[in-house]
Amino acid sequence: MIGRMSSQRDRSGEKWPPWREQVEAADSGALARVPETRRQALVKLAWVGVWLVYLGAPVSDLADGGHGTLVTAAATLGLAAFVVAYLALVFLRTNTPEKPEPWMYGVLIAQTALSALLSATLGKPWLVLFVYVAVACGAALPFRESRWAVPAVTAVLAAIGAAVDSPGDLYPALLIPALLGGFAMIGVKQLVRTMRELREARETVAHLAATEERLRLARDLHDLLGHSLSLITLKSELAGRMLPDRPGDAAEQVADIEKVSRQALVDVREAVSGYRRPTLTAELAGARTALATAGIGARVHADGPPPGLAPDAEGALAWALREAVTNVVRHSGAGTCVVALTTEGGIVTLTVSDDGRGPAEDQRPGNGLTGLTERLILAGGTLDTGRAGDGGFTLRASVPLDLAPVAADGRRTRE
Template identity: 75%
Template sequence: MGRVPETRKQALVKLAWIGIWLLYLGAPVSDLCGGRHAPAVVVLAALGLAVFVVAYLALVFLRTNAEVRPAPWVHEVLAMQTALSFGLSATLGKSWLVLFVYVAVACGAALPATTSRWAVPAVTALLAVTGAWVDTPGDLYPALVIPALLGGFAMVGVKQLVHTMRELREARRTVAQLAATEERLRLARDLHDLLGHSLSLITLKSELAGRMLPGRPDEAAQQVADIERVSRQALVDVREAVSGYRRPTLAGEVAAARGALSCAGVSFRSHVPEPVPDLGTSAEGALAWALREAVTNVVRHSGAAQCVCAVTVDRESGLAVLTVSDDGSGPSGAPRGNGLTGLAERLALAGGTLTTARAGDGGFTLTAAVPLTAVTVRSA
């Protein structure tokens, strides 16, 4: 229903479904076979009935989207069907009045709702007038008026149902595409943050191990062991990130930042309370990712000697604010890279914001703010 058949099986199924309703044409066929008309009249009437049925099938098979403005041939076919119904009923009798019911159904199925709402009653009114003329006792045409109205408007309802189902399918596909896109973005952010930090640390330790050889093999071996540990932890983190279960914490990221900065020769000071009051799990995870990205940038790009991290709680604004600053070379003036862009998106999902600026001593400051889960309102 509502689609052009694409295979022979679909065409046969649709034809069988429509063919059930064509059984109501038994009255005109019986009238032709009853011997009450001359042979020439029978031939002409049979030809007219065949043209009527073909036109009806063409409308049902080919006119599948009645919300689109119909082509001129649709109006022409409906006008021809109406003329055939009137002509055959007026010349051959009341047995042919049933053709008006098919015209009403065709109007409901093939015309837009704004047109079919008056076309169906118009065809029904023509049925009533013609019936009053050809069926003087009036014992047949009242039984066709109600089916014509109900059949026509039922097709209008079915047509609207088909249109709604199409919209629902489109909406479902759109939602699936958006969900897949969001999942790809999540994986991209997680993998960038995880691997960027871990690979930077592995690179630093590899350089240290290379400088220690061959003079200090014991210390080089310790660095190699650390490389193995970081690699294994990175593998675990990537698996957890792909599974969607990883929830980083501020305490864990502070400890990881201390180790990474120590290997890079950067002194580290932390002012992060444990735990941060009124900070939800998702908000803490967003700040933990921000701390990881900031420390990775300090190690890879800043050339700093000192890094300071602090988390403050502003109850008036209802925000927890993470600040990471260094005394390195400062911002280059280039647009944000993938890491900061992904971090801004991650914070936005938690209802937070990200700002970056030059520090007072020429370095770089990253500030991430997320809303608290419980805010104490100051009394007036």
């Protein structure tokens, strides 16, 4: 269900939420993880490279020639090392859940020290390096560490800026970008990670839904084919015994076999389509027929569902009746079977009891009873089985009665 909702569109025609496609593109592309192919590396390099344009101030300072040759060469090497370290951190640590390796802490400390050295010796154009250090902290460190590292780097920027920028007209303008850049990177990491977890949860829900559908189909086919095939087997045996002396009666049994086979085919198609929901009235009639064909005396104390019984609850009781009668016919060797439907205290109880041999003491419940338990739980009911008083087997299936008032047109209404 969640998987379906996530792909739906709202009334305006846009996918919901509106930023979902952009975040999914970032998460599934090269921007939110370590590049695995050359194309992903180029895309991420292009994205990260756009922000390197703000290094224009220190580059211009070097190009102006205001420093000596040795100082310019050393500063150029320092700036190149800073850029390489920054790219390495952003490439290798973006949205990576693993704990940072020790060398990454060393790189961040080296970047901070290099930024402080270049800014203190070459002047205020180099203060912008601290913004990149703050962003690198947000990208490389986990949240519990980056939330303190970003303000710490900004504090170092403020301290050095106060020393090298005496008029104070530049470094205050860098404090907010440093804070916003670092915390924006933290926020993006958290957002992408959340979207990734939501995607994994959606896949899990889809897998569980598929598993539940397979279980539903298995339950339906087991109950449908078990009952139908048991009835076909009984009628075939009966027709075989009648054929030599009573061919007319045998022909009637063969006609019944054809009807049961056709109905079984319809039931299987409905089960596969997900629309199969038996009714108590139909199953009570089928129970009388199946028991009579097997030569078992049937005492049925029920005519149909009580008023106010929800369709899901009625379907669960109908499945229980079908499975119970099938077990009586196939396994019990009983001479009599009693079916009763009672209502007491807002609970509807179906009881099927026989006087057969019953199951062994150490016999485990089969697939049919296990499926019944699952059906009744989904309908808010319970299943209870045990030996009958005369040595046979008793099955009790209970579901809550829908106590909503019934309107004149037959529809249930609620206050």
